[in-house]
Every structure is written in C-alpha cells, then in structure tokens.
Amino acid sequence: MKSLKIAFFAAFIAITGCATHDARILGADNQVELRNMQTRAFDTSDKTVVVRNVISTLQDLSFVIDKADTDLGTVSATRLVNGSRVRMTVTARLSSSGKSTIVRANAQYNLKPIENPKIYQDFFSSLSKSLFLSANAVE
Amino acid sequence: MKKMKYIFIACTLAMTGCATTAPENLFQTSETSLQDRQMQSRFFETKNEVALLSAGVAVLQDMGYSIDETETKSGVITASKTVSATNNAQIAGAVLLAVLGGGAMSVDSEQQIKVSFVTIPSNLNNEGYLARATFQRIVTNTQGQVTKAETMETEELYVEFFSKLSKSVFLEAQEI
Numbered sequence: 082m083k084s085l086k087i088a089f090f091a092a093f094i095a096i097t098g099c100a101t102h103d104a105r106i107l108g109a110d111n112q113v114e115l116r117n118m119q120t121r122a123f124d125t126s127d128k129t130v131v132v133r134n135v136i137s138t139l140q141d142l143s144f145v146i147d148k149a150d151t152d153l154g155t156v157s158a159t160r161l162v163n164g165s166r167v168r169m170t171v172t173a174r175l176s177s178s179g180k181s182t183i184v185r186a187n188a189q190y191n192l193k194p195i196e197n198p199k200i201y202q203d204f205f206s207s208l209s210k211s212l213f214l215s216a217n218a219v220e
Numbered sequence: 221m222k223k224m225k226y227i228f229i230a231c232t233l234a235m236t237g238c239a240t241t242a243p244e245n246l247f248q249t250s251e252t253s254l255q256d257r258q259m260q261s262r263f264f265e266t267k268n269e270v271a272l273l274s275a276g277v278a279v280l281q282d283m284g285y286s287i288d289e290t291e292t293k294s295g296v297i298t299a300s301k302t303v304s305a306t307n308n309a310q311i312a313g314a315v316l317l318a319v320l321g322g323g324a325m326s327v328d329s330e331q332q333i334k335v336s337f338v339t340i341p342s343n344l345n346n347e348g349y350l351a352r353a354t355f356q357r358i359v360t361n362t363q364g365q366v367t368k369a370e371t372m373e374t375e376e377l378y379v380e381f382f383s384k385l386s387k388s389v390f391l392e393a394q395e396i
Contacts, residue, residue, distance in 0.1 A: 132294045133340055137352070140260070141253050143371045145356045146336035151293035159334075161356045161369040167246065190242035203247040 108194065115187075118198040121205045121216035122181045128154055131173040131182045134211045141207060144169065165191055183219060184208065259375055261352040262382045264389060269295055269339050269349055271392060276337040276351065279381070279388040285335065295339035295349075305331035305359045326361040328368075333357045353381055 104110075123131060128151070135156050136146060144158035144167075154173035159166065169188040176183050186204055188195045195201070205216040250256075264272055269292075276297055277287060285299035305328040314325040334356050339349045355377060359368035 129294060136294060136296060136338055137340055140336075140338060140352055140354055141249055141257060142247055143250070143256070143354070145334055145354045145371070146296050146298055146338060148289050148298070149291040149294050149296040151291060156294075158336075159356070161358065161371055164366075164369050166369060167242075188242075190246065191240065193241060195242045195246070197242060197244065199244050200242060200246050203245075207247070207249055 109196070111196075115196065116185070117218070118196075118201045119187050120183060120185045120219045121209075122176060122183050122219050123209070123212055123214045123216060124181050125212070125214060126175060126179055126182065128173050128175060128182055131184060131212065132156060134208060135171045135173060135184065138204070138208045138211050139169065139171070141211075142204070167195075181217075184216075256373065257352070259373075259378050260354055261350050262385070263342060263345065263348055263350055265345075265348040266389075267347065269341075272339050272349055272351060272389065273297060273337075275385060275388040275392045276339070278392065279385045280335065280337065282384060282388070283381075285333075297337040298334070299337070300332060300334040302330055302332045305329060326363045326365070328359050329362045331357045331359040331368075333372075351382075351385065353378065 109115075125131060132149065132151050132154055136149060139146065139156065139158045142160065143162060144160045147157045147159055149156045155170060156172075157168070157170045159168055167188055167190050169186060171184060171186045173182050173184050175181075184205070186201060188200070188204075209216040266272055273290070273292060273295060277290070280287065280297070280299045284303075285301045287297060287299045289298040290296070307328065310327045314327050317323070317325050336354050338352050340352070342348050342350050355372040357368070357370060357372060358366055361367050
C-alpha cells in the first residue's frame with residue numbers, strides 16, 4: 082500500500098511538475114536571481130567594441146547572427162547543433178556612471194529558458210577573453 | 221516486485237516529464253573552435269568596411285540569397301534562402317522500399333539555409349578587416365518534419381564562398 086502511495090505521488094509530480102501556462106508566458110518568478118546570472122559589467126565605455134566582440138564570441142560558439150542593432154546594443158543569434166536549437170539575445174548598455182558597459186545575455190534551449198548560472202558563466206568568460214577585460218558582477 | 225516496477229515507471233515519468241534542460245557544457249568553446257574560426261574567416265586589406273560589407277551583400281545575392289537584416293555600424297549582414305534538399309540516393313532508397321512493398325517513405329524535400337556575414341576590424345593588422353561567414357540549415361522532409369538542424373562545417377563551402385567574395389571585392393572596386 083505504501084509503495085502504491087509513492088507511485089501515485091511520483092505520477093502526480095509528473096503531471097503537475099511542469100511549469101503552468103502563466104509561468105510559460107510570464108517566465109519564472111526569480112527575477113533577481115536571473116539578472117544576477119545573466120548580467121556582467123565590463124570596464125569600457127565603448128559600446129560598439131562590446132557589441133562587435135559579442136558578435137564574434139557568438140560566432141565562436143557556432144551561432145549564426147539573426148539581428149544586430151549597435152545603437153540599442155542588441156544582438157540576437159541562433160545555434161543549431163545536433164538537432165537542438167539555442168536562441169540567444171545579448172544586450173549591451175552603458176552603466177549610469179558611463180564608465181562601464183553592462184552586458185546581459187539570455188538564452189533558450191529548445192523549448193526551455195536556460196537558468197543554469199554555469200552556462201552563462203562560460204559565455205561571459207569567452208566574451209571577456211575576446212574583450213581582454215574581466216567580467217565583473219553587477220551589484 | 222510488480223509494485224517496484226510501477227514505482228520505477230512513475231519515477232522515470234516524473235524525471236522526464238518536462239522538456240530536456242540544457243547541457244552544462246553548452247557554451248564552452250569546442251576544441252575545434254579556433255580551426256572553425258580560421259576556416260570561416262578571411263583578412264581583407266581595406267580601410268573601407270562599408271565597401272567590404274556591400275561586396276558581401278553582392279556575393280550573397282549572386283548565390284541567390286535574400287538579405288534579411290543589415291547593420292553597418294557593427295558589420296552584420298544576415299541572409300537566407302529556401303531550396304530543395306532532395307538527394308538521389310535517398311530517393312532511390314525510397315523507390316526501392318516502395319517496390320519491395322514497404323510503403324511510402326518520406327525523403328528530405330527542402331532546406332532553409334541561413335547565413336550571417338560579419339566584418340570586424342583586425343586586431344593584428346590595423347590596415348584591414350576580417351570577414352567571417354557562418355552557415356546553418358534546417359532540412360524538412362516530404363511530411364514537413366524537421367530531419368536536420370545543423371551548422372554547416374564543410375571546408376569546401378567556405379573556400380568557395382570566400383573565392384566568390386574576393387571576386388566580388390575586386391568587381392566592386394572596379395565598379396563592374
């Protein structure tokens with residue numbers, strides 16, 4: 082009887098464990114955490130250089146660029162590897178002090194948003210190598 | 221024993237019920253990343269980035285692509301085309317299967333090819349720009365299902381592309 086209960090419980094999780102409709106449209110409820118892992122500051126006031134390096138970093142990671150806007154600082158790209166699809170948007174904007182450029186990246190793997198800090202860390206470490214600047218956390 | 225089986229099935233369901241999450245090494249640069257970069261890039265000795273970009277647009281037009289997006293300030297052009305993806309070997313296989321009474325087999329029918337062409341000032345040489353092209357494609361079969369979604373990494377493709385681009389740069393310079 083007890084094992085049946087466990088089975089029932091597991092099946093229940095299987096059905097309800099996925100995100101609800103609203104969460105799929107509005108995103109998960111972890112705004113602060115997401116911003117932390119998706120954002121880094123670089124000590125340069127030259128946004129164009131940052132945008133160009135974002136583009137070449139994305140190309141190094143086998144992305145094909147979909148759109149880029151230097152004034153707004155946005156770059157969107159898609160990667161198709163082994164039948165999986167990764168969509169990514171990277172934005173670069175000047176910080177309020179004007180001394181550093183803040184870069185935010187967010188990506189989606191197939192049908193799910195990427196919420197693993199390690200994956201974003203890898204992206205920012207490639208970007209900082211390409212920029213010859215260190216990636217700083219944003220307070 | 222039977223109960224254990226149910227528990228096992230239910231637990232697997234619980235674990236796999238949602239869409240697969242991204243693998244941890246998703247954004248780690250691959251070992252071939254540097255080789256890929258060399259294969260996909262060429263150096264052009266010019267101070268005129270816009271001229272290089274417009275030669276890129278022209279060569280993409282030569283190859284039958286339509287331009288989707290251009291951004292001169294950061295040197296990006298994206299283009300795409302949808303063409304046939306039929307290959308004779310696959311069709312022969314399907315015909316053979318049909319003859320042997322195996323019923324209709326779907327074969328690849330079309331592919332959407334997308335390319336981004338990017339120029340960047342060279343770090344090593346201030347007198348020129350690097351041009352880098354990357355191609356990807358999505359292949360669908362006769363039933364409309366996606367059979368392939370991949371980055372194209374054959375060397376010949378890039379050699380051919382850049383030889384066309386060199387010609388295009390020359391033609392633009394000569395205003396032909």
